[in-house]
Amino acid sequence: MQRKHFIKMLISFTVMSRLFYIIKNTRKHQLKTDPITFFIGNWHVSEPNTPIEMSIQIDANRQVFLNKQMMNGHLISVEKDKLIFKDHFGYEIIVTKLSETSLNLFDEADEKNYQLIRETELS
Incomplete structure (x- = not known):
């Protein structure tokens, strides 16, 4: 039971960190427009x-x-x-x-x- 909970938390953390990375890079790209x-x-x-x-x-x-x-x-x-x-x-x-x-x-x-x-x- 604890193992399933740990895996769900790990997957959630991975997804959230990936989304944060995408949003951060999108903002940087928008700022670089000449x-x-x-x-x-x-x-x-x-x-x-x-x-x-x-x-x-x-x-x-x-x-x-x-x-x-x-x-x-x-x-x-x-x-x-x-x-x-x-x-x-x-x-x-x-x-x-x-x-x-x-x-x-x-x-x-x-x-x-x-x-x-x-x-x-x-x-």
Whole structure:
């Protein structure tokens, strides 16, 4: 009788420790997601009163394109809701997540904000 009880306890402990291990590793994996993942894609100005035709593309290699031309500069910060790009003149472009399909882009050189929308939302 005690032997059966001991075996049940051992099996229960093994199952519980395995579940704990799986949950712990799942959380670690979720934390390791690269924050740039959200920003990757094509984005377009969504302001109808703006005469500027502008698109921004960010690729998986962390390269930034303006109207399909690669921009000279580099990413200096990437967070889950914010991305900062410094161009070769030293000006920053700060991109902030507004929603799952829209961004705010602040261009330090022009001192202007632009609303961007993900290309897939334009259709």
